[in-house]
Structures are given as C-alpha cells and as structure tokens.
Amino acid sequence: MTAEMTGIGVGPGVAAGPVARLAAPPEPPADTGPEADPAATLQRIKAALESVASDLDERAARASGPAKDVLFAQSMMPRDPALADRIAKALSDGRSGPHAVAEAFASFRASLEAAGGYLAERAADLDDLRDRAVAELLGLPMPGLPDPGRPFVLVARDLAPADTAGLDPERVLAVVTQEGGPTSHTAILAKSMGLPAVVACAEAASLGDGTEVLVDGRGGIVTVEPDAQTTERAMSSESRRREALASSRGPGRTADGTGVQLLVNLGSQADLTAAAETDSEGVGLFRTEFLFLDRATAPTVEEQTEAYAAVFAAFAGRKVVVRTLDAGADKPLAFVDHGAEPNPALGVRGIRLARRHPGMLDDQLTAVSAAAARNEAEIWVMAPMVATPAEAADFAALCRSHGLAMAGTMIEVPAAALRAGRVLEVCDFASIGTNDLGQYTLAADRMNGELAELLDPWQPALLELVGLTAEAGRELDKPVGVCGEAASDPLLACVLVGLGVTSLSMAPSAVPAVRAELASRTLAECVELAGAVMACGDAAEARRAVA
Known part of the structure; x- marks a missing residue:
C-alpha cells in the first residue's frame, strides 16, 4: 500500500529506486580492561x-x-x-x-x-x-556505503561527511536520513552534488532494503511503494525540470522581467574557480574565516590582501560582498583569549569580537581596501551579528574611513530585523542570514536534529522577519538580500522575492534551479505565494501551500 513519509527537502529533484540502508557501525566487545600494557x-x-x-x-x-x-x-x-x-x-x-x-x-x-x-x-x-x-x-570492516549491485536510494540514521563525500551519483539516486537538519553536512553536501535528499524523516527507520521509494527533494516527501503512474508522472516532471536547468542562462529575473540578482556563496579559496565559473552576478557572501581559523597566529595585512585580491580578480566586473570575520565564542581563534562564556551561542562573536579586539577589524578592512584598489570588482562589505542601529552606524563609518563606499550589515539577530528601518538608515544594504536568524528566532540550535522542524527555513515567523527587513529596504530604496540556505530552495526563493528581497546568494550548484524557477513566475505570482505562506501556521503547512 502506498504511504507517504515527510521530512525536510534539502536536495533538488526527484528520484525513484530501491532502498539500501547504511550498514550499522561496529560494536566493540565487552570491556576487558585494564590493559596489560x-x-x-x-x-x-x-x-x-x-x-x-x-x-x-x-x-x-x-x-x-x-x-x-x-x-x-x-x-x-x-x-x-x-x-x-x-x-x-x-x-x-x-x-x-x-x-x-x-x-x-x-x-x-x-x-x-x-x-x-x-x-x-x-x-x-x-x-x-x-x-x-x-x-x-x-581489524573489523570499516563503516561504509552499501553496494547492492544496482542504483539505489541510500537510507540511514544520518550520514558522516566521509560517507556523503564518497557518494557516486551514478549509483546513489537519492538520500534519506532519519536525523539531520537543513544546514547539516548531509544537506550541504547533497545540495552541492545535486542529489535529491530528504533529512529529518524519522519514519524512514522503518524502510527495509529493497523497498521501492520515490524521493521528492523539493517537497520533502518520501513515497513508499508508489504505483507506476505516480512514478512516471514524477519522473516526467523531473525530466522537464532538468531540461529547463540546462537552458538556464543570464541574470536572474521573474517571468515579467523583474530583476533579482543571483549570487554565489564562497567559503574558501579552494572553491574559487568553480564559483567564478558559475553563471552568476557575483558573490553575495564571501566568508573570510578560512584565513583565521585553524592557525596559531593572526594573518597579516599582506596575507589577507593577497587572498582577497585573488577573489576580486576572479570576479572582475562583478559584485563581491565581503563578510568581515565571523569568529568568536562558537568559532574560537587560537590566537585570541576568548575567556569562558556560560552560553557561547549567545556570546562574543562577529562585530562583538571586533569591539574587544578592534585591531583585527581594522587590519581586515585595510586589506580589503588595498585588494579592492588593485581590481575592478564591485566591493561591498558587511558585518556579522549586528544587533542595533548604533553598531551598524559605527561599522559603516569605519568602512568609509578605509575608503570602502558600500557598507552593510548582516541581519541574523531578531532585534536587527525588528528595527531594520533604523539599521538601514545608517548603512547601505542588508543581507539576511536565514540560518542564524532562524535559530535565534525559534530558540533552536540549528544542528539539533530533534529540532529540525523548528529550524526549517519555511517557518512563517522567520519569513515574517525577512518581510519586515525587505519592507524597510523598499521604503529607504536600499537593497536587501538573503544569503542563508533558504536562498538555494527554488520555491522558497520565489517566496523571498515576493516578500521584497532583491538578491539571493547560494551554493553555486543551486543557481540554475533558482533562476529557472524565478523565470517561470511573475512578480505578482511571487507576491501571492508569499501571502499564502504568511497565512500558514507552521513550516509544513507553508511548504504545502506553495508546492
């Protein structure tokens, strides 16, 4: 009998096939200690x-x-x-x-x-x-992926990075996990590989090897033992979607020509070539932490200048939005004494760390300015974890003192979203980080699989804060973008545009799907979708209302 299981869709597309479960890890024998030597x-x-x-x-x-x-x-x-x-x-x-x-x-x-x-x-x-x-x-067999001798849908409690990174798309049709959330490693890697994936699907524990399933990574639905007609209809739709992606080119815009900048997220120099080759309008989130983490001393101004210049040169003629160092309590630096904090998730990070160690931010802005002077990219700079208009104003003034004309702020703290009008009065743009804004709005650790439902970016409360920020941007004629995982969901991207967001930044692999989805809808239709979501009571209802 056909049944449906629901979770959170994190990988694009649809796939059908038999289940193969990840093998259970080895169990150590009874404790025979102490050891003789x-x-x-x-x-x-x-x-x-x-x-x-x-x-x-x-x-x-x-x-x-x-x-x-x-x-x-x-x-x-x-x-x-x-x-x-x-x-x-x-x-x-x-x-x-x-x-x-x-x-x-x-x-x-x-x-x-x-x-x-x-x-x-x-x-x-x-x-x-x-x-x-x-x-x-x-000397036991190493945990690893199953090999049933035919393409399969991988089902597991959760996947480790070593397993996810080793997936062969020719063999693994889709991924379903019982745990995980929208920003887990499974989600991020499956999305980057273009694999249909559903996480936080607790009912998947009942799926046995060989069971036929249809996985919808857009809607977060796993259909068990689907009939032939259902599978054929879903795969036909998937084929049309892939054809649309193959022909997706150029700037982002809705069906009636409303422009929406489509940008890529960049987190390391290792990803630079692939990101620069993506058909996008630039970088909407350049994470600079890779220069600071996992090292014993702070990078020099010269080191930073060279690293930033390489990125700016790769995106010559396009926009690059640099996020200043987002480190602190939850991403500690070996060369900084952070002290003990009772609640690091609400601690000294981002712009707050810059207040404690102003020289680090000053050095970073000096390097960004020097690198910008050597290249033709359009450089915007934004600060993370801004909570008040005064913080936004101080950061903007500091940027301008370094010759950087476009200074903005991340909207990750609910207070900044609620006072977005005041924040945008004193800076040039805002970029909404839906991952952190979601966890702070719903009071839910974004890596806690048990709270995945609350962490779903379709949560109406989160989207209401996005709408408030976008409305403030419209009133002040200042751009408001989204650079969290929400931007890479094609359907949710349309909702965000309907709420007034002017740019979307995402993993490079997500750009074609988002561009194709936007091109299929007018701005009025996007606004209608946003209205439907705002009328919903929770994330699951919001997804159904749009899908």
Missing part, C-alpha cells in the same frame, strides 16, 4: 587514529568544493592531542583499548555540544570517527 595499547590506538586521518586526507584530495573542506576539517580531529590525552586517561582508569577510544570520543563530543554553534556542528562527526577508529583497532 597501557602504553603499548595507546601507541596502537594512536596508529589507528592516524590511519583514519590519513584515509580522510586521501578522500579530501580526491574531492572538490564543500566536500574537500569538510573532509580536511574532519581529518584534523583524530590528530587532536587533547583526544589522545583523554584516551590515555581512560586507559589509566582501567578501560580496554576500544572502550577507552569510545569514552574519549564521548567526552570530546559532550565538550563540543556544550560549546554550541560552529563547534556543536562538528559533534555528530565524532561518532563516525569513533566507529572508524574502533574498526581499525579491532
């Missing part, structure tokens, strides 16, 4: 951890785009000296080798979860690293 056991464990890290390095070297960055970041975790110290402590407390590894990873995981934000996003990855280390230590 803890020192020798520790050396074997360190060798196992290094083997896991080296394997991730090799996977990263073969990958590209977001997958490369994620895998390289993950490969650093097994090499963390603090992890080895915790394993040694567990061994000295009488644990056997495998259980010392599990205990240390559990302790490490709890520490990252307590830190919140960026560090909490890494916590789930530790489970996969633990499983790989234990398998290596015991």
